[in-house]
Each structure stands twice: as structure tokens, then as C-alpha cells.
Amino acid sequence: MSHTRRRDRDVTRSIASRRPGAGTLPWSVTNTLLVGFLILLAPDPWVTWLVGGSAIAVAAVTGAIVAVRRTAGIAPLTPLDVIAAWLPGLIALSLAGVGLALVIRNPDDEVLRLGGVGLFLVQILFIAITGSVPEPRADSADRRSVRQSA
Amino acid sequence: MMTPIPKDIPLALPVPEPLLVALLVGLFLLHILFVNLMVGGTLLTVFYQVKGLRDPRYDRLAHAIADTVTVNKSLAVVLGIGPLLAINTLYTVYFYSANALTGDMWLGIVPIVVIAFLLTYLHKFRWDAMAAHRRIHMAIAAAAAGLFLFIPLIFLTSINLMLFPARWTEVQGFLSAMLLANVLPRYLHFLLACLAVTGLFIVWLFRRAGAERLGAVGIERGELLRTGYRWALFPSLAQFVAGPLVLLSLPEAGVINRVVVTILIGAVMAFPAMLLMLAEVRSPPDRIGRRFWPVVVLLSITVLCMASGRHLYREASLAQHRDLVKAKTESYLQAARKANVQTPK
Amino acid sequence: MDFPIFHADLIGNRAIIATIATLHVLINHGLAVGMMPLIAAMEWHGRKSGESRWDALAYKLLFVCFLVTTTIGALTGVGIWVSASLVNPYAIGSLIRVFFWAWFVEWLVFVTEVCLIVVYFLTWSKWTGGAAKRRHIGLGFGLAAFSWITMAIIVSILGFMMDPGNWLTDHALLAGFTNPIYLPQLAFRTPLALAMAGVVAAFLTIFFTKGDEPFRREALRAINLWTLFWAPVTLAGGWWYATVVPEAMKDNISTAALTMEFEGWQTEFYLIAAGTAALLYLVAQVAVLRPGWVPRPAYVVSLLAVVWLTGHFERVREFVRKPYVIGRYMYANGIRVADYPLLQRDGVLAHSTYSYPLTAAEAGPLAAEEREQAQRGKDVFMIACSRCHTGAGVNSVISRFQSLFGDGRWDREQLADFTTSMHDARPYMPPFPGTKAELLALSDYLVHLRKSGLAIPGAQHTGVAVNARDVAVQSAQSTSPAESR
Numbered sequence: 011m012s013h014t015r016r017r018d019r020d021v022t023r024s025i026a027s028r029r030p031g032a033g034t035l036p037w038s039v040t041n042t043l044l045v046g047f048l049i050l051l052a053p054d055p056w057v058t059w060l061v062g063g064s065a066i067a068v069a070a071v072t073g074a075i076v077a078v079r080r081t082a083g084i085a086p087l088t089p090l091d092v093i094a095a096w097l098p099g100l101i102a103l104s105l106a107g108v109g110l111a112l113v114i115r116n117p118d119d120e121v122l123r124l125g126g127v128g129l130f131l132v133q134i135l136f137i138a139i140t141g142s143v144p145e146p147r148a149d150s151a152d153r154r155s156v157r158q159s160a
Numbered sequence: 161m162m163t164p165i166p167k168d169i170p171l172a173l174p175v176p177e178p179l180l181v182a183l184l185v186g187l188f189l190l191h192i193l194f195v196n197l198m199v200g201g202t203l204l205t206v207f208y209q210v211k212g213l214r215d216p217r218y219d220r221l222a223h224a225i226a227d228t229v230t231v232n233k234s235l236a237v238v239l240g241i242g243p244l245l246a247i248n249t250l251y252t253v254y255f256y257s258a259n260a261l262t263g264d265m266w267l268g269i270v271p272i273v274v275i276a277f278l279l280t281y282l283h284k285f286r287w288d289a290m291a292a293h294r295r296i297h298m299a300i301a302a303a304a305a306g307l308f309l310f311i312p313l314i315f316l317t318s319i320n321l322m323l324f325p326a327r328w329t330e331v332q333g334f335l336s337a338m339l340l341a342n343v344l345p346r347y348l349h350f351l352l353a354c355l356a357v358t359g360l361f362i363v364w365l366f367r368r369a370g371a372e373r374l375g376a377v378g379i380e381r382g383e384l385l386r387t388g389y390r391w392a393l394f395p396s397l398a399q400f401v402a403g404p405l406v407l408l409s410l411p412e413a414g415v416i417n418r419v420v421v422t423i424l425i426g427a428v429m430a431f432p433a434m435l436l437m438l439a440e441v442r443s444p445p446d447r448i449g450r451r452f453w454p455v456v457v458l459l460s461i462t463v464l465c466m467a468s469g470r471h472l473y474r475e476a477s478l479a480q481h482r483d484l485v486k487a488k489t490e491s492y493l494q495a496a497r498k499a500n501v502q503t504p505k
Numbered sequence: 506m507d508f509p510i511f512h513a514d515l516i517g518n519r520a521i522i523a524t525i526a527t528l529h530v531l532i533n534h535g536l537a538v539g540m541m542p543l544i545a546a547m548e549w550h551g552r553k554s555g556e557s558r559w560d561a562l563a564y565k566l567l568f569v570c571f572l573v574t575t576t577i578g579a580l581t582g583v584g585i586w587v588s589a590s591l592v593n594p595y596a597i598g599s600l601i602r603v604f605f606w607a608w609f610v611e612w613l614v615f616v617t618e619v620c621l622i623v624v625y626f627l628t629w630s631k632w633t634g635g636a637a638k639r640r641h642i643g644l645g646f647g648l649a650a651f652s653w654i655t656m657a658i659i660v661s662i663l664g665f666m667m668d669p670g671n672w673l674t675d676h677a678l679l680a681g682f683t684n685p686i687y688l689p690q691l692a693f694r695t696p697l698a699l700a701m702a703g704v705v706a707a708f709l710t711i712f713f714t715k716g717d718e719p720f721r722r723e724a725l726r727a728i729n730l731w732t733l734f735w736a737p738v739t740l741a742g743g744w745w746y747a748t749v750v751p752e753a754m755k756d757n758i759s760t761a762a763l764t765m766e767f768e769g770w771q772t773e774f775y776l777i778a779a780g781t782a783a784l785l786y787l788v789a790q791v792a793v794l795r796p797g798w799v800p801r802p803a804y805v806v807s808l809l810a811v812v813w814l815t816g817h818f819e820r821v822r823e824f825v826r827k828p829y830v831i832g833r834y835m836y837a838n839g840i841r842v843a844d845y846p847l848l849q850r851d852g853v854l855a856h857s858t859y860s861y862p863l864t865a866a867e868a869g870p871l872a873a874e875e876r877e878q879a880q881r882g883k884d885v886f887m888i889a890c891s892r893c894h895t896g897a898g899v900n901s902v903i904s905r906f907q908s909l910f911g912d913g914r915w916d917r918e919q920l921a922d923f924t925t926s927m928h929d930a931r932p933y934m935p936p937f938p939g940t941k942a943e944l945l946a947l948s949d950y951l952v953h954l955r956k957s958g959l960a961i962p963g964a965q966h967t968g969v970a971v972n973a974r975d976v977a978v979q980s981a982q983s984t985s986p987a988e989s990r
Binding site for chain 2: 509510572575576577582586588595601602608609841846847851858965
């Protein structure tokens with residue numbers, strides 16, 4: 011079994027070096043954290059909306075591109091493939107919005123503000139990670155090959 | 161010892177009483193049919209597994225019967241809720257009082273039946289895996305059978321106690337309630353019924369069976385049907401002794417003409433069923449099974465008469481007490497209403 | 506309560522219903538209502554993708570569900586009937602009068618559900634290929650629908666118990682069914698069941714995909730996707746539900762969540778609950794992203810977390826309803842709000858059919874003149890307090906008073922005074938339903954009980970006697986002497 015895992019890791023590494031966006035993960039994380047910091051410090055709800063909203067918009071676009079790429083190569087395309095590509099991102103974006111709303115609606119409650127920022131950050135980070143880290147092809151490759159032989 | 165006369169729930173019956181009675185009697189018969197199959201099926205499984213130690217064909221018969229027990233048990237439980245609902249509504253005061261007085265055992269139904277069911281599944285799904293440990297396998301079935309033999313006593317005790325408010329101040333816990341008349345004769349009546357109904361079930365199972373199913377057991381169709389009929393016939397003949405025992409041991413208050421006549425009609429309908437079954441047992445292999453449905457119809461009428469007679473007995477037994485409960489409830493509610501008006505809020 | 510009173514003094518009567526009902530909820534939410542659509546979806550996806558391992562996994566999950574739901578699931582359902590009729594027959598008896606048809610219809614749906622799951626299970630390996638498989642998958646979704654319908658019916662009754670709404674003035678089934686709590690609670694429980702099933706399925710999948718790491722990752726990703734979707738819907742439904750809980754009941758939440766001893770820790774509790782939910786969500790989100798990054802114990806933690814959150818929610822839901830068992834109609838002691846003026850004027854014993862004889866152990870240390878007072882006090886305790894309190898067990902009335910009055914000598918007047926105004930200090934307590942004299946008898950009994958340290962036996966152990974103080978008995982005796990039936 012460890013022999014298979016080593017093979018997976020090798021495959022992953024070789025794909026990562028070829029994939030565009032590989033190696034940008036540390037930058038995405040830093041960017042996201044900075045955005046969170048700005049939101050916490052923002053003096054005005056409008057600033058929070060602007061900064062947070064922009065982050066969400068950027069994440070939405072990036073996420074959409076990743077989702078389209080993911081579903082491009084798969085045939086036959088099952089509903090699960092489509093849902094798996096799009097749903098996590100949609101949920102993450104919605105929850106990021108909820109986090110932002112928590113921050114804006116509760117200027118006095120420190121716990122809720124921190125919770126809101128935390129929620130926002132985690133969700134945006136998820137989208138950032140999905141974009142930056144390649145998917146181990148062992149999964150989909152295996153599935154495709156099993157399907158062909160079935 | 162005074163008879164307690166409690167107050168009833170002050171809300172109206174949700175459904176006309178005749179409909180509740182029809183639901184109670186009819187749905188209970190459905191429930192008890194599957195309980196009979198569950199208990200009888202487990203008992204017969206053990207019996208044939210023991211026989212199967214010498215002749216492997218009987219082990220396969222036991223397996224065929226055991227396969228049905230797991231389905232029948234689920235139906236038995238789920239079909240029990242309807243009559244439970246009906247009896248809760250119709251006899252609220254009586255049923256709950258009897259439940260409370262035998263409370264520990266009544267509550268015990270839940271864990272005991274769960275264990276019995278889990279044992280049944282273990283027994284069924286591990287049949288082949290335990291081929292080398294036949295005796296332990298049989299012990300599992302025997303344990304389940306033991307529990308299935310005990311559980312009906314809990315129900316019978318409660319159902320019996322509810323009819324005799326005069327006894328409510330006399331019992332202390334389950335055992336004293338179980339020993340009241342006429343729980344044990346009814347228990348015998350019930351056990352014989354389990355065997356009889358399961359016997360007919362075996363006939364039904366194999367009467368139209370294809371060559372594959374018969375081959376899986378390895379016993380010739382005629383012999384299988386005869387076996388089933390024998391399980392139905394002999395316990396049913398014994399019922400002609402057990403039945404009168406139940407009737408005679410019933411506390412007299414409720415035994416009125418209507419009750420006796422209804423039950424006698426039921427018993428009379430069973431006679432031709434016995435004769436038909438006897439004829440079936442003696443039939444040649446190509447003709448056996450033809451009289452199955454007439455037997456079932458006749459015995460269904462018997463069972464319906466028994467259930468109706470039981471209900472008539474129940475009503476007669478409680479009629480006076482019901483009136484007293486109603487009067488007390490009414491006077492209490494009047495007093496409560498008056499006190500509400502008089503009390504400043 | 507005018508029934509022989511069943512009483513379990515060790516764990517208390519509440520714990521009997523709580524244990525059975527919570528077990529039932531965990532099974533019917535996580536293994537039936539929530540799980541059947543997931544299994545059917547897996548079977549469907551297996552067919553669509555051509556990957557047979559999905560079908561095999563779905564079957565194994567179904568086997569576990571079939572085993573558990575048809576044994577513990579079914580019997581705890583019956584167990585709720587059995588225990589509710591033992592612990593509060595007046596409440597369940599009244600509810601049946603209102604909701605008979607609802608329960609009857611639900612029962613018919615249950616019968617259908619049992620038949621469907623038996624067929625679904627037994628035909629899995631027989632209905633394979635083409636049209637038969639399509640039919641089988643349809644059966645699975647049909648089973649899921651019937652499962653949900655049973656929830657849709659029963660939730661109405663639960664909501665009614667909290668806030669009967671218009672039924673208080675219009676005693677009709679429809680008025681009760683459309684109580685204000687109904688839809689919000691259903692909107693909460695449905696996604697909760699679905700999310701719970703996802704957590705359970707992920708846990709079981711670890712065992713069912715041994716030795717097949719790539720498929721395990723694929724299965725875990727898909728199942729956690731399911732959980733990921735339903736979890737926020739659960740929160741949204743929960744939010745809606747929280748807004749319709751009656752204001753007065755919201756005040757009880759701190760005690761409901763943490764018991765009296767820890768009432769002050771409400772904020773901490775919310776943080777812990779929120780943290781647990783967040784952890785559940787995090788595991789699901791990471792598992793969707795990279796199943797390989799989630800260590801296996803995390804799934805055990807998720808399972809325990811969802812079991813705890815659900816169990817605690819049920820406790821809170823049941824407790825905040827106090828002092829009522831049916832909101833604004835009947836108190837938790839089984840006595841109707843409308844009965845109180847009469848009983849507080851005449852006394853509970855004047856209108857109670859039964860008396861609960863002192864056992865030899867209870868009566869032994871008492872002097873002859875003390876016995877009658879102690880008997881009176883015991884009867885009052887059984888009728889007014891025993892539904893929620895015990896003598897020497899969980900939530901014992903002795904330990905409650907001990908935390909108030911300490912270990913020194915107890916003064917009967919003090920006890921009585923406190924009990925009179927107890928429902929003001931503790932809003933989840935019903936008012937005392939009797940007279941001052943009965944209150945003093947109760948206090949005397951409690952003083953004896955504290956000394957003896959005995960457990961209080963219920964009617965199932967001691968039996969019952971006819972209460973000589975019942976006005977109906979007294980008037981019957983004065984009009985027709987020596988009437989023995």
C-alpha cells in the first residue's frame with residue numbers, strides 16, 4: 011500500500027511542477043490574511059463592504075475558472091462531477107458573505123466580529139487553496155480507467 | 161377493598177367510538193397474525209435445526225423458515241402500533257393504569273424485544289458462517305425463542321389487568337398481576353395458535369413453490385405440505401381443550417350470552433376446518449394443497465369471532481365502571497369550571 | 506395525576522423518555538430520514554458513472570441501516586409510546602385525543618416504509634441491470650420520501666407541545682397541526698437529518714472501503730460534499746426555529762443547556778457549541794478539498810460531535826418547554842392549567858383517586874402520629890413532583906433543597922414558603938397545585954426522607970390504595986355506607 015502512496019506522491023509532484031498557478035499558494039494565503047486584517051481595522055462599514063466584497067468577487071472568478079477546468083477533461087460527466095466542482099465554492103462564497111455580514115451588523119459585539127472575520131477568512135482561504143494546489147490525479151485517473159474496464 | 165374510580169381525560173374522543181372499535185379489533189388481528197408467525201416461526205426453526213442434526217434436509221427447512229421470521233417480525237412490530245393507538249384512545253384510563261402497575265416489565269418490552277430481534281438477525285445472517293458451530297448457532301435461536309416466549313406474557317398481563325379495576329389495589333408489580341385469572345390459560349391458547357398459524361404458513365410457503373425453492377430444501381412438496389398441515393391440525397385440536405379452559409376461567413363479570421354465543425360460533429366454524437385439514441394430510445401428493453384457502457377462510461372467521469367475543473367481554477366487564485368514571489369526570493370538570501370562575505385572575 | 510403513578514427513583518422518569526427518545530431521534534434522523542436519500546443517490550450515481558463500487562458501498566450502508574432501524578429504531582419508537590404513557594399518561598392521553606388522525610396516518614406511512622425497506626433490501630442483488638435497476642433506484646427514493654413524511658407529521662406534534670397556537674381556543678386537529686413552531690422545526694430537522702447521515706456515512710465508509718484507498722477518497726469526498734451542503738441549511742433552519750420559540754421559554758435556555766449548577770456558563774456553552782459545529786464543518790470542507798488530509802480519527806470526532814449536538818438540542822428543546830408539558834394547557838406534573846383554581850382551593854388530595862402506601866422501610870422509623878402526615882406528604886409528592894424529581898436519585902428533591910437550605914436543620918415553614926413562590930424564582934417550575942396544609946405535609950415528608958435517605962418506590966412496586974381523602978370517595982361513603990365492589 012505504501013508503494014502506491016509513493017507513486018501518487020510522485021505523480022502529484024510532477025503535475026504540480028507543470029501546472030500553472032502552482033507555487034502561488036503562499037501568496038494567496040498572505041493576500042487573504044491581509045484582507046482580513048483590513049476588514050478588522052476598517053473604520054467604516056462601507057470600507058468593509060468594499061474590501062470584503064472585492065475579495066469575494068476575486069475568489070468567485072478564480073473559483074469559477076478552476077471549476078470549469080476541473081470538469082473539462084471528464085467524460086462521461088456525471089452530476090456528481092459537476093456538483094463536486096461547483097458546490098464547495100458556492101457554499102464557501104455564501105459563508106464568506108455571511109461572515110462579512112456578521113462583521114458589519116455587529117459593530118459592538120467583539121466576539122461576533124471576530125467570528126465573522128474568522129469565517130470569512132477560512133472560506134476565502136479554501137477557495138484560494140483549491141485554486142493553488144493541484145488535484146491528485148490518482149483519483150480521477152483511477153476512476154476513468156476502472157470505468158473503461160468495467 | 162374499594163374499587164378505584166379515576167377521572168378520565170377531559171377531551172372528547174377524536175373519532176366515533178364504533179370506528180375505534182373496528183380499528184382495534186381488525187388491526188389487532190393483523191398484528192397478532194404476524195406475531196404468531198414470528199413466535200411460531202422461531203420455535204419451529206429451533207425444532208427443525210435440532211432435527212437437522214441428523215437429517216440435513218431439516219436444517220435447510222429450518223433455514224427457509226428462519227428467512228421469513230426476520231420479515232414477519234418487522235411487520236409484527238409495525239402493525240402493533242395501530243391497535244396500540246386505538247386501545248390508548250378507547251381505554252385510556254384502563255390501559256395506562258394497567259401499564260403503570262406493571263411498569264418495570266412493561267418498559268422492559270423495549271430492551272427485551274431489541275435483544276430478541278438482534279439475536280434473530282445474528283442467527284439468520286451467520287447461518288453459513290456458523291456451519292461448523294451448529295450448537296452455538298442453535299443456542300442463539302433458542303435464546304431468541306425463549307425471549308419470544310416471555311414477551312407475550314407481559315402483554316397478556318397488562319391487557320388482562322386493565323379489565324379488572326377492582327384488582328388494581330391488590331396487585332404489586334408484574335408477577336402478582338401475571339398470576340391473576342386468566343392470563344396463563346390465554347397464554348397457552350396463544351402458544352397453540354402460534355404453532356397452528358405457522359403450520360398454515362408453511363403450507364402457503366411451499367404450495368406454489370417452484371422447483372428451485374423446493375430443491376433448496378430437498379424435501380418433496382407433498383411431505384412439506386403435510387408437515388405444515390400437521391403443525392396446524394394438532395395444536396388446533398388441542399385448542400378445543402385450551403379454548404374452553406380460557407372461557408371457563410374468565411372472571412364472570414363480563415361473561416354474558418353475547419360473548420359465549422360469538423365464541424361458540426367461532427369454535428363451530430373451526431370444525432369443518434379440522435376435517436378439511438385432516439383430509440389434506442391424507443391426500444395424495446398431486447391433490448394436497450387444494451383445500452388450503454377454504455381452511456384459511458374458515459379459520460379466519462373463527463379468529464374474527466374470537467376477537468369480537470373478546471371485545472364484547474371487555475365491554476361487558478367494564479360497562480358499569482365506565483359509567484362511574486364518566487360521572488366522576490363530569491362532576492370534577494364542573495367543580496373545576498366553577499372554581500375557575502370564582503377565582504380572581 | 507389520576508393514574509397509579511409509575512416512578513423510577515434512581516435515574517428519574519425524565520431520563521427514561523430522554524434516553525429512549527434521543528436514541529430514536531439519532532437513528533431516525535441519521536439512519537433513516539437522512540440516510541435513505543443518500544443511499545439512493547449513491548446507487549443512482551453508481552449506475553450513472555458505471556463504477557460498481559458505489560453500488561457495493563451503498564448496499565453495505567443499507568445493511569447497517571436496515572439492521573439498526575428495524576431493531577433498535579423500531580423498538581425505541583414503540584418505547585416512546587411505552588415510556589410516555591408511564592411517565593405522563595395525562596399528557597400523552599390528551600395529545601392522542603387531539604392528534605389521533607395524525608398518528609394514524611403516520612402509522613400507515615410507517616407500515617409502507619417498513620415494507621419498502623424490506624423490499625429495497627431484499628431485491629438489491631436481484632433487480633440488477635437496465636429497467637430493473639432503475640426501478641430499484643426509484644424504490645430507494647420512494648422510501649426516502651416516505652421516511653421524510655413520517656418526520657413531517659410527528660414534528661407537528663412536537664411543535665404543538667411547545668406552543669399549541671390556535672388550538673387553545675379552537676380544539677381542532679388542523680388548528681393544532683398548523684401551530685407556529687411546525688414549519689420552522691421541520692425546516693431545521695430535515696437538513697439536520699441529512700447532514701447527520703453524511704457524518705454517519707463518512708464514518709462507516711472508512712470501514713467499508715478498507716484496502717481501496719483511491720475509491721475511499723472519492724467516496725469520502727462525495728459524502729462530505731453532501732454534509733457540506735446540508736450543514737448551512739441546518740443552521741438557517743435552526744435560526745428560523747429559534748425565532749418562533751415563545752419568549753417565556755427562551756428565558757429557560759441557560760438552565761436547559763447546562764442545568765442549574767452551571768447556569769452562569771451560558772456564553773461559554775454557546776462558544777463550545779458553535780466551535781463544535783464549526784469543527785464538524787471544517788472536517789467536511791477539508792475532506793471535500795483533500796480527503797487524504799483528514800486523519801481517520803477526525804471522522805470519529807465528527808460522529809461524536811453530531812451525536813452530542815443533537816442530543817443536547819433535544820434536551821434543551823424538552824426543557825425550555827417547562828413548566829408546561831403542553832404549552833399553556835398542561836403543566837409538566839400532568840395537571841391542567843384549568844385545574845389549578847380548584848386544586849389550590851381544595852387540595853390535590855381532595856381530588857385524587859389513589860394513595861401510595863408507605864412501605865415498611867418508610868413507615869418503620871416514624872412514630873404512629875407522624876405516619877398519617879407522612880402518607881399525605883408522600884401522596885402529594887407523587888402527584889405534584891415525581892414526574893421530574895426523585896427522592897434519592899437524579900435531580901433529587903432532597904439535593905435541590907440541600908443546595909438552598911444547607912446541611913443543617915430544615916424548617917418546615919421555610920420549605921413550605923419557598924415552594925409557594927418557587928415558580929417565580931425558577932420559571933421552569935410549575936406552581937404548587939395544592940393547599941398550604943398539603944405543602945406542610947409535603948415538607949414534613951421531605952424532612953423524614955432526608956433522614957432516611959430512602960428511594961421513593963412507585964406504584965409498580967408498592968401498588969396503590971384508594972385515597973380516603975378523595976371528596977368523591979367521602980361523599981360516596983356518607984351516602985351509601987359499606988359499599989364494597
